[in-house]
Amino acid sequence: MRRTFVGLAGAIAxxxxxxxxxxxxxxxxxxxxxxxxxxxxxLTKVMWVNPHAMWEMEVxxxxxxxxxxxxxxxxxxxxxxxxxxxxxxxxxxxxYTASIALARNGxxxxxxxxxxxxxxxxxxxxxxxxxxxxxxxx
Amino acid sequence: xxxxxxxxAAAAAVICVVGLAxxxxxxxxxxxxxxxxxxxPRTADGKPDLSGRWGGGGGGGRRPVVGxxxxxxxxxxxxxxxxxxxxxxSGLEQRVGPSYPLYKPEHWERVDYLDNHGNVEDxxxxxxxxxxxxxxxxxxxxxxxxxxxxxxxxxxxWRVIPVxxxxxxxxxxxxxxxxxxSIGRWEGDTLVVDVVGFNETSWIGWPGYFHSGDMRVEERLxxxxxxxxxQATVHDSEVLQEPxxxxxxxxxLNTSPRITYIEDPPCLETDSANLTTRERG
Numbered sequence: 123m124r125r126t127f128v129g130l131a132g133a134i135a136x137x138x139x140x141x142x143x144x145x146x147x148x149x150x151x152x153x154x155x156x157x158x159x160x161x162x163x164x165l166t167k168v169m170w171v172n173p174h175a176m177w178e179m180e181v182x183x184x185x186x187x188x189x190x191x192x193x194x195x196x197x198x199x200x201x202x203x204x205x206x207x208x209x210x211x212x213x214x215x216x217x218y219t220a221s222i223a224l225a226r227n228g229x230x231x232x233x234x235x236x237x238x239x240x241x242x243x244x245x246x247x248x249x250x251x252x253x254x255x256x257x258x259x260x
Numbered sequence: 261x262x263x264x265x266x267x268x269a270a271a272a273a274v275i276c277v278v279g280l281a282x283x284x285x286x287x288x289x290x291x292x293x294x295x296x297x298x299x300x301p302r303t304a305d306g307k308p309d310l311s312g313r314w315g316g317g318g319g320g321g322r323r324p325v326v327g328x329x330x331x332x333x334x335x336x337x338x339x340x341x342x343x344x345x346x347x348x349x350s351g352l353e354q355r356v357g358p359s360y361p362l363y364k365p366e367h368w369e370r371v372d373y374l375d376n377h378g379n380v381e382d383x384x385x386x387x388x389x390x391x392x393x394x395x396x397x398x399x400x401x402x403x404x405x406x407x408x409x410x411x412x413x414x415x416x417x418w419r420v421i422p423v424x425x426x427x428x429x430x431x432x433x434x435x436x437x438x439x440x441x442s443i444g445r446w447e448g449d450t451l452v453v454d455v456v457g458f459n460e461t462s463w464i465g466w467p468g469y470f471h472s473g474d475m476r477v478e479e480r481l482x483x484x485x486x487x488x489x490x491q492a493t494v495h496d497s498e499v500l501q502e503p504x505x506x507x508x509x510x511x512x513l514n515t516s517p518r519i520t521y522i523e524d525p526p527c528l529e530t531d532s533a534n535l536t537t538r539e540r541g
Binding site for chain 1: 329350379413525537541
């Protein structure tokens with residue numbers, strides 16, 4: 123699938139905005155980027171809305187208790203620009219792993235950092251490694 | 261002038277934090293040279309042909325990259341690899357841009373307040389339309405001899421600009437709208453759009469730049485080869501000392517056979533109920 127990703131990225135490069143739109147922002151006011159969690163659970167809802175795409179996941183702990191989580195991301199346009207469709211990449215009922223920054227208010231809510239898809243592919247939505255060799259290619 | 265000075269001092273302080281390198285990068289990005297091309301196409305009636313799809317995809321995204329590890333990276337190239345810096349730098353960029361409106365002294369305090377409470381006060385944060393001129397240039401234009409249709413990606417917005425010599429509509433021009441009542445005219449090869457009839461809800465810029473209901477916006481659009489040049493001036497003598505000439509925007513003609521105009525999904529803002537600080541970026 124990596125080859126597919128490369129193809130998508132190359133094709134989409136043609137469509138990058140001339141001037142970026144003003145982002146919604148305020149994620150720092152809502153999420154603590156130093157307080158992380160990793161959830162593995164069943165995707166139950168996909169909300170392809172502005173200003174942030176959202177998902178709902180049901181996570182079952184070792185005792186069998188099910189907890190519902192809301193995962194927040196960038197707007198749907200960012201996924202479109204990356205060649206990712208909601209239907210092909212986020213499928214209800216399948217198992218996903220989400221690395222998130224937790225909501226500051228303690229609710230079951232997080233901002234996505236990395237998705238691990240059911241087939242193991244990874245999508246990183248935040249660039250966090252200053253030594254990442256691909257950063258310099260932008 | 262206290263508010264103005266405070267605003268400028270705060271901006272200057274943040275500039276020092278970020279460093280000049282970042283600002284230089286911003287300027288370079290803004291000053292993209294016009295695309296090399298042939299002459300400017302014209303319509304049958306001799307006007308410059310502004311029709312076309314202008315700029316990128318309207319997706320708001322940055323260029324996706326696949327690393328050696330096969331991981332698809334959608335996020336931005338943030339300073340020091342810290343996504344928080346991405347927001348803060350973006351906010352800074354919008355506060356210390358190449359131009360800002362010069363408010364009358366008694367209004368700077370309100371500008372500061374709105375900027376500091378943007379998560380509550382900025383209607384665009386709560387899914388309202390950005391409005392003219394904050395929405396910027398159209399991404400698609402359809403031109404006829406009597407009218408032009410401006411299309412925007414955000415909120416699936418469109419405007420119809422008559423160029424048949426009619427005056428402003430007496431009712432619509434006194435309405436309270438985000439996009440205003442527009443009439444256009446050709447001045448040589450420049451399309452000039454006069455827009456009035458605004459509400460007092462929208463802002464003209466991210467840092468709390470409000471306007472009065474008597475604001476008048478003049479947009480000027482011209483085509484140079486395959487580049488659309490857009491410039492807007494805000495006239496609002498009720499709150500501004502002088503008209504604000506907004507920075508020029510240039511959009512390249514998008515000739516990709518794959519480009520299209522797609523639905524912008526509805527806006528459902530759920531962040532406000534979960535915010536714990538006033539930080540917006």
